[in-house]
Amino acid sequence: xxxxxxxxxxxxxxxxxxxxxxxxxxxxxxxxxxxxxxxxxxxxxxxxxxxxxxxxxxxxxxxxxxxxxxxxxxxxxxxxxxxxxxxxxxxxxxxxxxxxxxxxxxxxxxxxxxxxxxxxxxxxxxxxxxxxxxxxxxxxxxxxxxxxxxxxxxxxxxxxxxxxxxxxxxxxxxxxxxxxxxxxxxxxxxxxxxxxxxx
Amino acid sequence: xxxxxxxxxxxxxxxxxxxxxxxxxxxxxxxxxxxxxxxxxxxxxxxxxxxxxxxxxxxxxxxxxxxxxxxxxxxxxxxxxxxxxxxxxxxxxxxxx
Amino acid sequence: xxxxxxxxxxxxxxxxxxxxxxxxxxxxxxxxxxxxxxxxxxxxxxxxxxxxxxxxxxxxxxxxxxxxxxxxxxxxxxxxxxxxxxxxxxxxxxxxxxxxxxxxxxxxxxxxxxxxxxxxxxxxxxxxxxxxxxxxxxxxxxxxxxxxxxxxxxxxxxxxxxxxxxxxxxxxxxxxxxxxxxxxxxxxxxxxxxxxxxxxxxxxxxxxxxxxxxxxxxxxxxxxxxxxxxxxxxxxxxxxxxxxxxxxxxxxxxxxxxxxxxxxxxxxxxxxxxxxxxxxxxxxxxxxxxxxxxxxxxxxxxxxxxxxxxxxxxxxxxxxxxxxxxxxxxxxxxxxxxxxxxxxxxxxxxxxxxxxxxxxxxxxxxxxxxxxxxxxxxxxxxxxxxxxxxxxxxxxxxxxxxxxxxxxxxxxxxxxxxxxxxxxxxxxxxxxxxxxxxxxxxxxxxxxxxxxxxxxxxxxxxxxxxxxxxxxxxxxxxxxxxxxxxxxxxxxxxxxxxxxxxxxxxxxxxxxxxxxxxxxxxxxxxxxxxxxxxxxxxxx
Numbered sequence: 001x002x003x004x005x006x007x008x009x010x011x012x013x014x015x016x017x018x019x020x021x022x023x024x025x026x027x028x029x030x031x032x033x034x035x036x037x038x039x040x041x042x043x044x045x046x047x048x049x050x051x052x053x054x055x056x057x058x059x060x061x062x063x064x065x066x067x068x069x070x071x072x073x074x075x076x077x078x079x080x081x082x083x084x085x086x087x088x089x090x091x092x093x094x095x096x097x098x099x100x101x102x103x104x105x106x107x108x109x110x111x112x113x114x115x116x117x118x119x120x121x122x123x124x125x126x127x128x129x130x131x132x133x134x135x136x137x138x139x140x141x142x143x144x145x146x147x148x149x150x151x152x153x154x155x156x157x158x159x160x161x162x163x164x165x166x167x168x169x170x171x172x173x174x175x176x177x178x179x180x181x182x183x184x185x186x187x188x189x190x191x192x193x194x195x196x197x198x199x
Numbered sequence: 200x201x202x203x204x205x206x207x208x209x210x211x212x213x214x215x216x217x218x219x220x221x222x223x224x225x226x227x228x229x230x231x232x233x234x235x236x237x238x239x240x241x242x243x244x245x246x247x248x249x250x251x252x253x254x255x256x257x258x259x260x261x262x263x264x265x266x267x268x269x270x271x272x273x274x275x276x277x278x279x280x281x282x283x284x285x286x287x288x289x290x291x292x293x294x295x296x
Numbered sequence: 297x298x299x300x301x302x303x304x305x306x307x308x309x310x311x312x313x314x315x316x317x318x319x320x321x322x323x324x325x326x327x328x329x330x331x332x333x334x335x336x337x338x339x340x341x342x343x344x345x346x347x348x349x350x351x352x353x354x355x356x357x358x359x360x361x362x363x364x365x366x367x368x369x370x371x372x373x374x375x376x377x378x379x380x381x382x383x384x385x386x387x388x389x390x391x392x393x394x395x396x397x398x399x400x401x402x403x404x405x406x407x408x409x410x411x412x413x414x415x416x417x418x419x420x421x422x423x424x425x426x427x428x429x430x431x432x433x434x435x436x437x438x439x440x441x442x443x444x445x446x447x448x449x450x451x452x453x454x455x456x457x458x459x460x461x462x463x464x465x466x467x468x469x470x471x472x473x474x475x476x477x478x479x480x481x482x483x484x485x486x487x488x489x490x491x492x493x494x495x496x497x498x499x500x501x502x503x504x505x506x507x508x509x510x511x512x513x514x515x516x517x518x519x520x521x522x523x524x525x526x527x528x529x530x531x532x533x534x535x536x537x538x539x540x541x542x543x544x545x546x547x548x549x550x551x552x553x554x555x556x557x558x559x560x561x562x563x564x565x566x567x568x569x570x571x572x573x574x575x576x577x578x579x580x581x582x583x584x585x586x587x588x589x590x591x592x593x594x595x596x597x598x599x600x601x602x603x604x605x606x607x608x609x610x611x612x613x614x615x616x617x618x619x620x621x622x623x624x625x626x627x628x629x630x631x632x633x634x635x636x637x638x639x640x641x642x643x644x645x646x647x648x649x650x651x652x653x654x655x656x657x658x659x660x661x662x663x664x665x666x667x668x669x670x671x672x673x674x675x676x677x678x679x680x681x682x683x684x685x686x687x688x689x690x691x692x693x694x695x696x697x698x699x700x701x702x703x704x705x706x707x708x709x710x711x712x713x714x715x716x717x718x719x720x721x722x723x724x725x726x727x728x729x730x731x732x733x734x735x736x737x738x739x740x741x742x743x744x745x746x747x748x749x750x751x752x753x754x755x756x757x758x759x760x761x762x763x764x765x766x767x768x769x770x771x772x773x774x775x776x777x778x779x780x781x782x783x784x785x786x787x788x789x790x791x792x793x794x795x796x797x798x799x800x801x802x803x804x805x806x807x808x809x810x811x812x813x814x815x816x817x818x819x820x821x822x823x824x825x826x827x828x829x830x831x832x833x834x835x836x
Contacts, residue, residue, distance in 0.1 A: 010409050010484040016271055017476045020278040021514045027282040028518035028548055032533055034286055035293050035544060037243075053230075060226055064253075068219040071210075071261045078209060118530025127539030134531045134538075138522075182262045186254045193246035197233035270483075281511050284599050289547050292602070292614035 008172050015176040019183045022146075026187055029139050033194060036131045043128020047136070048198050050115075052106060056196035059102050060188065066095035067185045070154070070178045073161075080168040082161055089158045089174075092181065096151040103144050107137075136195055143191060146184045153177050210260060218260045225253050308715065308812035324419075327411035330813060332418050333396030334713065339421070340385050340393055341782075347381040348778060355737070355771040358764045361755035370754035371440040372455075376432060378443030379460065383467050384425055386698055387556055390563035391474055391509075392421070394705050395502050397713060399478060401806045401813065402499050404487025404822045409480040413473050420470035427463030431456040442752060444553070447534035447545040451526040458527050461520045468513045468520070471559070475509025478502050487805075489824035496804050496828040497586055501566030504590040508555045508562075512598070516552035519545070543608050550601035558597045560694060561661075562590055564701035565632055568654045571708050572636050574802045575651035576643025579829040582635040592628035600625055606677045615674055622672035629665055633658060648800070649723035653704030656731055660696025664689055667742065685745025691738045703730075706785060711799045715812045716792030722784040730777025736770030804828055 037044050073088035114121030115133055122130055157174050160166040166174050229249040232242060259265040264272060309330045316322040323331055354373050357364035365373065396414065400407050408414050432438040437455040439445075450457050482503045486495060522545075525531040532538025534545040573580045580586060602610060602618030610618075636658055645651070667689040671677050680686065710718050740763045745751075749760045756764065798807040809817060826833075 007409070007484055010480055013271070013483060014410060014413075014476060014480045016274070017479060017510055020274065021472050021476070021510050023278050024282060024511055025514035025518050027285065028515045028551075031282075031286045031289060031548070032544065035289060035541075036533075036539075038290070038293065039541075040539065057226070057230065061223065064219065064222045064226070067257060067261050068215055071215050072212060075210065075212065075215070117525075118532075123538070130532065131539040134533060138525060138531060142521075179262055182257050186257055189253045189257070190247075190250050193229055193233070193250055197229065197246055198243055277507075278511060281598060285515070285551050288599060288602065288614065288617065289544075291617060292543070292547070292610040293541075295611035295613045296609070 006170075006172070011172045011176065012179075015179050019179060022183060026139075026142070029135070029142070030190070033135050033139070036128070036135065037194075037198075040126075040128025040131060043126045044132050045198065046126070047129045047132030048195060050110075051136075051196045052109070053196050055102050055106055056192055059099050060192050062095045062099050062102075063185045063188050066092045066099075067182050069095070070181050074171065074175055074178050077161065077166060077171045077174060078168055082164055082167065085174075086158055086161045089154055089161060093151055093154050093158065096147050096154070099147055100144060100151075103140065107140075139191060140195070143184070143187050146187070150177075150181050150184050154181065210263070210266075214260060218256050222253050222256055225249050225256075306715065306810065306812070308810060309815050310812065311815070313815075325415070327407070327415045328815065329396045329400055329407050329411065329414060330817075332414055333393055333398075335418060336388065336396060336421065337393040337713075339425070340388060343380050343384040343425070345782075347377055347385060348775070350377040350380065352771055352775055355768040357754065358756075359768050360761070365754060367754050368437070368440060371442075371752070372438040374752055375439045375442050379428060379439070379464070381694075382443055382556075383464050384428065386560045386694060387471060388421060388467070388474075389560060389698060390567065390702060390705065391478065391502060391505055391559075392417070393702075394498075394567065394709065395474075395478060395563060398709065398806055399481060399499055399502055400485070401809065401817050402496050402804055403482065403485060404490060404805055404818065404824065405481065405485040406817050406821070408477050409484055410477050413477055417470045417473045417477070420466050420473070424463045424465075424467035424470060427466060428460055431460035431463065434459070444549060445520070445523060446549070447523065447526065447542055448536075450523050451535065458524055461523050465517055465520045465524075468517050471509050472513045475506035475513075477506075479506035479510070482506075487822050487824050493584060493587070494824055494827050495587075497569035497580060497583065497590075498563070498566035500587040501562045501569070501590045504594040505559050505562045508559050508594050508597070512552045512555035512559075515548060516556075519548040519552070522548070543605070543610065546605050546608055547601070550604045554601040554604065555594075555597055557690075557694070558593055560698045562593060564657070564698040565590070567701045567705045567708070568636060568657050569632070570802075570804065571650045571654040571704055572639050573829045573831060574708075574800050575646045575648060575654075576640045577646075577801075577831050578639050578643040579827070579832050580635065581638035581641075582631070583827070583829065585631055586635050589628035589631040592631075593625060596621060596625040596628065603672050603677070606674060607681045619672055619674050619677075623669065626665065626669060633662060648707075649718070649720060649727065650704050650708035650800070652724065652727050653700050653707065656727070657697060657700045657704065660692055660700060660734070664692030664694075664696055667692065679748075680745055682750055683745035684741040684749045684751055687751050688738045688741030688745060691741070696734060696738070703781060708800070709806075710785060710788070711795030712806055712811050712813070714789050714792070715795055715810075716788050717795045717799065718788040718792055719784050722780055726777050726780035726784060728777070729773055729780060733770050733773030733775070733777050737767050737774050738770070740764075740767040740770065803830055 069088045070092045073085040073092065076082075076085035076088060110116065110133075116122065117134055117137060122133060125133075154177055157166060157177050160173065229246050232245050232249065236242065258275075264275070309328060312319070313322060316325060323335060326332060350373055353364070354370070354377060357370065357373075396408075434456060437453075439453075439457055439460045440455050441450045441453060441457065445457065445461065450461075482495070482499055522531070522533055526534065530538075532540045534540045534542045536542070569580055569586055600618055600622045602614055603622045606615055606618075647655075667685070671680050671686065671689060707718060707723060710716070744760060744763045744767070747760065747763070749756060749763075795811045797809065797811055799811075800807070805822065806813075808822070
């Protein structure tokens with residue numbers, strides 16, 4: 001069944017379709033957030049006040065910059081410049097890891113305060129705050145998992161770029177990886193105000 | 200079959216950098232909006248609008264959507280519309296109970 | 297026995313490729329859409345049989361209140377019956393079996409857009425199936441929540457919910473990938489000259505279904521994840537003591553599960569649209585409208601999910617809106633029914649088994665659809681929700697509709713898939729038993745429901761006894777019918793007369809290639825110069 005010719009547009013289409021499914025996947029969580037925010041607006045304000053806005057903002061800058069670097073890395077490969085592309089991909093990976101490290105610190109800070117799902121401390125808080133922190137862990141947790149997967153995939157792309165199996169003729173994989181990474185960035189673009197800024 | 204070779208549009212490095220700066224500016228704007236408690240009632244709406252502007256820039260330029268064919272743009276709208284219907288009809292329940 | 301019967305059927309794509317030492321490896325590692333489709337078909341029909349046996353036992357136990365099963369066992373039986381029939385049979389159903397085998401052929405392609413992702417879908421299906429079966433057999437109780445897994449009970453019950461829910465999650469991912477694959481295939485791989493409105497109706501329904509699979513299933517995925525997180529980490533989004541709202545679970549669950557019924561029925565309607573023109577020798581009436589109505593059903597069906605929740609405590613405004621939109625979705629469905637009947641009108645009708653089952657579909661699905669309008673109306677719903685009326689309704693649309701369509705497709709495409717003909721006589725005998733048994737079994741449920749018999753109850757007061765007995769006897773006749781039908785098909789695989797490339801005189805592309813097809817679908821990609829149903833042109 002070897003047709004020989006690769007359908008680049010088809011592969012890109014497939015990736016976009018996958019991202020649509022991710023929109024609906026995260027969308028279910030945003031739905032819960034919006035309903036509960038409407039129901040418990042005061043408690044959500046109090047909950048968000050506990051968030052570390054500095055760390056959240058740094059993470060936002062990190063992800064936005066990582067989107068830039070991966071976009072530039074694709075542009076570089078299209079011009080046949082594999083070495084700059086590899087460096088840019090490496091920078092993206094580094095920023096993804098930095099994001100996760102900061103997230104780790106945020107989570108442990110909360111856990112040390114006794115705020116985690118089903119904890120005795122959490123259950124004593126107001127109902128809306130229980131929901132808020134539940135949503136915080138689930139949404140940032142799933143987002144973080146997607147960042148981690150992205151870091152792993154970009155690492156593979158870096159390997160292929162170094163071996164030049166990704167090159168100016170054959171870069172669909174890298175482009176699709178970029179699409180995925182940008183999507184992960186966009187999810188965070190929405191998570192950030194909803195969890196850090198609504199005080 | 201017509202094929203749209205969007206790959207022919209090479210986005211300049213300068214454009215990417217400009218988009219990135221715009222994103223950082225919008226980030227500053229959304230923080231200002233929150234910190235200064237401007238338009239208190241509409242702060243959530245305002246934050247979401249700014250977030251959508253950022254998302255739009257990422258979609259259009261980083262994800263190349265501006266240069267893609269009409270079909271992808273339409274289907275993205277469909278996906279977002281679907282989510283909007285889901286959230287909207289749920290709100291019609293919860294809000295008006 | 298003529299010499300023809302003794303001629304061996306050409307092996308076609310079943311022939312050993314020699315790439316692997318073990319036959320099972322050759323099939324499990326295959327990326328050939330035809331092999332993947334056949335494996336899916338075998339799995340689906342096996343799970344269907346298990347589901348039928350479970351249903352048979354449920355009906356048996358309802359002969360007399362509580363005589364065969366206690367309450368807990370009964371709950372586990374109807375849960376497993378629902379989970380197997382819905383998630384392992386009818387949702388994957390037509391797309392993964394007939395869609396996989398025939399979509400590329402129908403559009404003149406050599407395979408789907410992403411063959412390796414297709415194989416991944418198959419592996420995920422097997423994994424999901426294993427997880428669900430494990431939930432029944434490992435230590436602890438089989439799931440007892442109903443296939444709907446409503447919170448908070450699904451979060452509190454000690455039964456093996458987490459692993460079952462994981463299985464469904466994996467199956468959902470398999471479904472998403474199949475939908476993604478088919479939509480891309482239809483966009484990118486149609487043969488030269490096959491514009492959208494030269495594509496047969498069945499691929500159109502697979503296209504609409506693919507979008508629903510992609511845009512609805514992820515909502516189920518996140519909902520199931522919430523159950524899992526609730527059970528393992530105490531995340532209480534649906535627990536009132538933790539600020540949660542159980543009705544939100546229902547919203548999220550039905551946001552997928554209503555569109556899911558269109559995943560079940562749209563491809564089924566596609567098969568009917570293929571069969572009717574062939575057996576009436578007429579072009580599909582209103583072909584363009586039939587194709588667009590598939591998209592219409594998919595779109596409108598996205599906004600009706602609340603009609604499963606009319607008695608759960610939603611706002612009046614929400615209920616009115618959901619009821620209204622539920623009525624709207626009957627319109628594109630009606631377009632299809634009217635156009636099929638119009639196709640038959642003044643046609644040269646050949647009542648072979650495929651058409652017999654297709655006609656049954658029209659009749660049974662119409663009953664199901666009309667009763668759907670009854671329960672889609674708010675006032676009757678208050679009385680009929682949670683009763684046997686609902687059970688009757690969904691069995692008419694799912695079994696009488698999609699189920700009969702699968703059997704129709706099995707007979708229609710049997711020669712192409714196996715290279716042999718089945719016995720028409722036994723197919724018709726089987727049909728008669730199945731059709732009569734089906735109506736006795738399920739029509740009595742409408743009456744039971746009207747009388748107030750609740751669903752999912754293992755026992756009942758004496759006034760319901762007669763109708764329960766009638767219903768159960770219907771299930772026996774239905775079972776006999778199914779046995780005859782499947783025995784006929786299985787026997788015919790080995791003993792059936794060799795089938796020609798085009799036994800029915802069909803005009804779509806699968807009838808231009810050998811029965812069964814070779815490894816490579818087309819020696820030369822066809823160039824399409826006409827619409828899919830040129831019966832009238834050729835009659836002139």
